[in-house]
Amino acid sequence: MRAAEIPAPGRPPEITDREPPEPGPGEVVVAVRAAPITPLDLLCASGTSYFGVPRTPYVPGVQGVGTVDGRAVWFPTSAGMTPGDGSMAALACVPEADLVALPPDVDPVRLAALGLSAVAAHRALTSTGGLTAGETVIVLGAGGVVGQVAVQLARLAGAARVVAGARSAAAQERARSAGADAVVALDTNDVAELGARFAEAAGGAADLVLDPLYGVPAAAAARALGPGGRLVNLGGSAGETSPLDSSTLRSRSLRVLGYTNNALTREDRAESITHLAAAQSLSVAHERVPLDEAAAAWERQAAGGAEGRIVLVV
Template identity: 35%
Template sequence: MTETMRAAYITSYGSPDVIQYGELPVPAPGPTDVLVRVDVVAVNHVDTFVRAGAYATSTPFPFVIGRDLVGTVVRSSVAEFAPGDRVWCNSLGHDGRQGSFAEFAVVPRDRLYLLPEGVEPAEAVAVLHAAATAYLALFRTGGLAPGETVLVLGAGGGVGSALVQLASAAGARVVASCSPDDFDWVQSCGAEQVFDYHSEVPASAVDVWIDNSGRHDLEAAVPLLAQGGRIIALAGMAARPVLPIGALYTRDASIRGFVISNASAGDLADAAKLINGQLAAKRLRARTRPALPLSAAADAHRQMESGVRGRILLNVSGT
């Protein structure tokens, strides 16, 4: 194997212009790590926050960017993985771990999962971050039970689509807002009722309320909550909503926030189990854009920040 690899990396925080594309040494796996040849990666909003220095986390420079990958094991000294295994990871590129936007990546054994048979790398990588986020929001943080009603605002995006798919698969009733262009898609994901977020507000009682747009209009949200309702905060770093506290506590309601970056390896493994089951059953899908080469990583971040619709993927194999 060659000693160097092509990688997209940063040596300082800043705009997408700080992303460099060039040669770095192939990383050396430790005794509990696996060396993976990367096939395909995806861009998520959090990648742009880490690159910009807006999300505080350890990034030893030169720092390879990117969280998610689907690839193939090339070297492993742990029993669970062997060379040739098709695998995925969705927790690189933060907390001191180098990222996935490179020809090779070192992945700790407890953050690596087998790709189910019959699942294409691109279809998997497009959902990994969003679906794990949706699992944490709905089940670990939200305590969603079958038969409950979930309101998903901004359901046309990556996390929103995954929330709708996982909640409906779990037997919840899903009400969702999106642009009219996305009505068909969001209904095909499992939403029972869709409405246009530009002009309408929901009317029914809600057990779990999730706003992917990050606006968090709590004056509208709290009166909609059923007794024991949960508002899950996962977006909107700059939002400063007004909270009608009386309407909250008299419903036994709560607001709980989380970031996937803080999730334990155990939480992520639980999410991975669900994701693999849904991928294998072809019940977890995302809309994607035509894949870019790894050399276009800076442009991919620019596109993400300009608000393009559809998951941005980069093909690494063949780079």
Template identity: 50%
Template sequence: MRAAVLHTPGQSPSYAEHPPPTAAAGTTTVRVTAAPLVPLDLLCASGTSYFGVPATPYVPGGQGVGVVESSDVHPVGARVWFFATAGMQPGDGAHAELCAVPDVDVVPIEAAVPDELAAAFGLSGIAAWMALSWRARLQSGERALILGGGGAVGQVGIGVARVLGASTVVAMARPESMSRAEASGADVVVPLEGEVDLVAAALAEHGPFDVVLDPVCGVASTAALRNLAEQGRLVNLGGAASDQATYSSAVIRSRTASVLGYTNNALTSDQRGEAITAVLGHAAAGRIRMQYDVRPLAEVEQVWTSKVAGESEVRCVLVP
């Protein structure tokens, strides 16, 4: 089969021939139709993640969409989303024509959405849905602030907050990505500009906030915490801007506020399945949106190099 094959950690994979997966008990083989290239794929392939240096050669790609080629559990020909552990554990991933994954990590797709869009949402959609509904327990009528509103998780988070009944959804985004946050349905988009005091003052015009979705950390997170409402909850699920933020003990104590952590790694396969099904269902109805680009898998080396260089923040979906 043709696949993106990584031979050396820290370098870009090449488009080449690679042995197809072999059928095994408890696994489903999927003919891939679309697979996103996400920051976790780049991190795992770099050899610098906490998962360790991956065994090479291997096919990257931690998730994808396709149709069942063979399985003892799922109907052949069924349209599915799947989760793979490529780069985190030995084995090949979704950036190929075929991918084999455990049966429990395969989720039927019933929503009428394009394969490329379903792939674009994937784990980012799961993270936004679960962080807001399960970790933050966002309630109808509460005010939500979505940091990194122009990123993949942020765009989904804006729609999820609206679906969960937030009375107001404010997003913060860098000036060059504000248009994506606006297109996702935010009531207000605040530009991330300046030092903490300026950012906090800009947010104060639209707060306080009951829930903050934070995939970025850094200055935006520090400023957002200053604008939490009484018993407000800030859920951090990433460090796209920085690994650290400074929080005031006085602010947290005086407002009985909570700073919570979230990771998709804490979810069961059932939780992942329920979350992606919910997100895709709302996406089919136009309530959750994301901008994305589609590129041929044959161009993976160029696309990968561009992503590592930070030349594009728009979610990229590779199509075999």
């Protein structure tokens, strides 16, 4: 079978022919249709992640969409985190308990592009953030996959107003395309200035901030929250620390909440994937690339030169 294979840590994948995988106890073989190249795939393959140096060669791909006996399924893998192979191949072995059944008419590339990033947006907004209809939501990093999904999900949940924060012009345009009412440029490290921009864009006290950035953007967005407002953090791409001041937290009795997909049960994950699959209007910027072009696609994704999330099509 055709597969993308990481030959050594820190190197892009190479296309190779492999023997089809043999399922172990409790596993099934999935015929892969679409596999996204995600930040976690890039991190694991670098050999610098907290999971340690992966055993090479291996097939990367921590998630994918495919079929089992003609039935459409979404599936996760632990490729790069534990020994074994992932989704970037014609066939993948997966524990049957991890499969999530999908509608037969699902677009595999759309769902693969959403994947676990969209699961994080869904759970952080709902289960952790407690979003209700009529609230005002600020979504930071709204040009990324998590942010694009969060803007759309907040809209679908009945948010009264959705404000996006994004850095580059391209990211700001993606946020607008996702349906944000207003977009704030994250082009300054002045917390007061940025906070004033968020407050003006919100048009009143905001209720919830979805924050995959932390750092200055989180501290600024918190200043736009009203009494009892919530900030849900699910990443630190703008900084591992934040100048979020005590007076802002105390004066409005704000709640700062942490979120990670690692805390999800299989049932939680399956519930979110099912919700995302059913919301056919939900999509993020993505590219379809044939599996045989995985090496160049991998390097473009790593360098930030892709038009959104790259999805390898098998």
